[in-house]
Amino acid sequence: MENGLKKNQKTVSRRGFVKGAVLGTAALALKFKKLRAQAEPAGKTVLFSAQNPAGKVVLIRNEAAVNEAHAVNARIAAEMIDSAVKTLSGETDVLKAWDRFIKPGDTVGVKFTRCDWMRVHTEQAVIDAIVKRLGDLGIPKDRIYTEDGGLPFKKCTALINVPTIKIHTLMGIASALKNYINFSDKRSSYHFEGSVKLGEIWHLPDVKGKTRLVIVDALRPYFGPGPQINPLHRWDYKGIMASTDPVACDTVSLKICQAKRTLFKGEEWPINPPPKSIAAADADYKLGTSDPAKIQLIRLGWEKGILI
Numbered sequence: 001m002e003n004g005l006k007k008n009q010k011t012v013s014r015r016g017f018v019k020g021a022v023l024g025t026a027a028l029a030l031k032f033k034k035l036r037a038q039a040e041p042a043g044k045t046v047l048f049s050a051q052n053p054a055g056k057v058v059l060i061r062n063e064a065a066v067n068e069a070h071a072v073n074a075r076i077a078a079e080m081i082d083s084a085v086k087t088l089s090g091e092t093d094v095l096k097a098w099d100r101f102i103k104p105g106d107t108v109g110v111k112f113t114r115c116d117w118m119r120v121h122t123e124q125a126v127i128d129a130i131v132k133r134l135g136d137l138g139i140p141k142d143r144i145y146t147e148d149g150g151l152p153f154k155k156c157t158a159l160i161n162v163p164t165i166k167i168h169t170l171m172g173i174a175s176a177l178k179n180y181i182n183f184s185d186k187r188s189s190y191h192f193e194g195s196v197k198l199g200e201i202w203h204l205p206d207v208k209g210k211t212r213l214v215i216v217d218a219l220r221p222y223f224g225p226g227p228q229i230n231p232l233h234r235w236d237y238k239g240i241m242a243s244t245d246p247v248a249c250d251t252v253s254l255k256i257c258q259a260k261r262t263l264f265k266g267e268e269w270p271i272n273p274p275p276k277s278i279a280a281a282d283a284d285y286k287l288g289t290s291d292p293a294k295i296q297l298i299r300l301g302w303e304k305g306i307l308i
Helices: 002-008 014-018 026-039 074-089 094-099 124-136 178-183 198-203 246-265 277-283
Strands: 010-012 055-061 108-112 144-147 158-162 166-168 172-174 211-218 239-243 295-301
Touching: 055 074, 055 246, 074 094, 074 124, 074 211, 074 239, 074 295, 094 124, 108 124, 108 178, 124 144, 124 158, 124 211, 158 178, 172 178, 172 246, 178 198, 198 277, 211 246, 239 246, 246 277, 246 295
Parallel strands: 055 295, 108 144, 108 158, 158 211
Antiparallel strands: 010 295, 055 239, 166 172, 211 239
């Protein structure tokens, strides 16, 4: 599988969002080379990509990841996650790649999504693949917590954010940034004004600085309105994203969903309310990069219907 992925790998900057072109000058290429070196220091983790001038997101897709009955192929999903983490880390060995972000001495919280309201859940195959790799790193089961509500984040030294992607009737979009809303005791207060203050949750004393990885389950996103889910607006995108930057992940997710909405309706179908949380998480809370010109998007695998 990986040989095929390497053939299809593409790096996209601002023109990638507009025209699908790669970085256009040697100066920019050199700049991103230096940024990768900053983002991947030996033995050290950069927790927020906003500390660098650019975010980095790996998007991998595989046509066989979801079948015609919308069932996820667990083996392929696990391979996609490993490939994305290896590409993000710059390591060719899978355990060395994971070790760039998570250490054997960590107590890890795997924060997935189980939304009883809209029911766009993180696939169990994705959760299982992550937990397996944590075990392979030597982390015992009693130091791995996998929860949505009730995750004991105060005990955790490291968090892996594992959201889905869905358009949200109160927040605009719900993905990486919104996935931590259960860490707050005032969740309903973030459901207004496009959730502009959502980023403050990431600065709670027991949350700040703990996020080592964002792995977005983009296998079956939801692009339609809520609150009741419409099966016509759920589609098999067959993707996984990996990053250290939650804002960049949400920016990419937003663009994919907006493109899908326009394609579905045959005309502009704006996301409402506008998700103000993304720009605010960048400008006000310094959690990552919301400017497409500063996001390095690396695309791997299946290209059909990629929408970005």
